[in-house]
Amino acid sequence: METAHSAPRATARRGPPLDRARQAAPQVFERLRNAILALELPPGAPLSRTELATQFGVSSTPIRDALMRLEEEGLVDVFPQHATVVSRVDVGRAEQAHFLRQALELEIVRLLAEQHDQALVLRLDHIIALQQQFARGGDFESFIAADNDFHAQLYAAAGKQELWTLVRSRSGHIDRLRRLHLPSPGKAQNILRHHKLITRAIEAGDSDAAQQHLRKHLSGTLSELDKIRSHYPEYLTD
DSSP: OOTTTOOOOOOOOOOOOOOOOSSSSHHHHHHHHHHHHHTSSTTTTTTOOOHHHHHEEEEEEEHHHHHHHHTTTSEEETTTEEEEEOEEEEHHHHHHHHHHHHHHHHHHHHHHHHHHHHHHHHHHHHHHHHHHHHHHHOOOHHHHHHHHHHHHEEEEEETOOHHHHOOOHTHHHHHHHHHHHHSSTTHHHHHHHHHHHHHHHHHOOOOHHHHHHHHHHHHTTTHHHHHHHOOOOGGOOO
């Protein structure tokens, strides 16, 4: 496991070859986005189009299209005729993404608490059990993937899958803040505790408690912003 404030890796893992039955640009986009969110490509990391084309075995066009999408999400900064670099974490954009997500999920957990969907509760409990395993093993990437699955299940159960897609497209900056914060002592356990409390409140049909626990859950990282900034000043911008 990483120490509480160790520097993230500076290079992206080389994954399996692209699926030639699918368009290349969306696959390149997803892989680069995942590497940026995991901080394998940290803020300030240069992205060479030539090197990326060689790495993925594609022409320059899918690389250009993928970088354009990443620029739209604010995850890369493109300097024409000069360079493309991974953007710094924009605190303002992170705060806006948090506001959007909290507004949506407060209403979602209220609806779910009124529905008494036991099948949903079982799915959430299963995800929590997986997260406990990942936390014990220090597998942060799998822990984060399971965390996203937990919340995706909430949106799906409420019939709001398209809103989850919207939230994910706006979450790049807040997700990187969470990735910086996750190795801190007790952070993963706090996430698990909140997931359990949210699930139990939904199971009990207690919408007020579900909203209360969700609000605390989502505010955890931003409440520690000063601490994160003090350890990674070069990664953040206002």
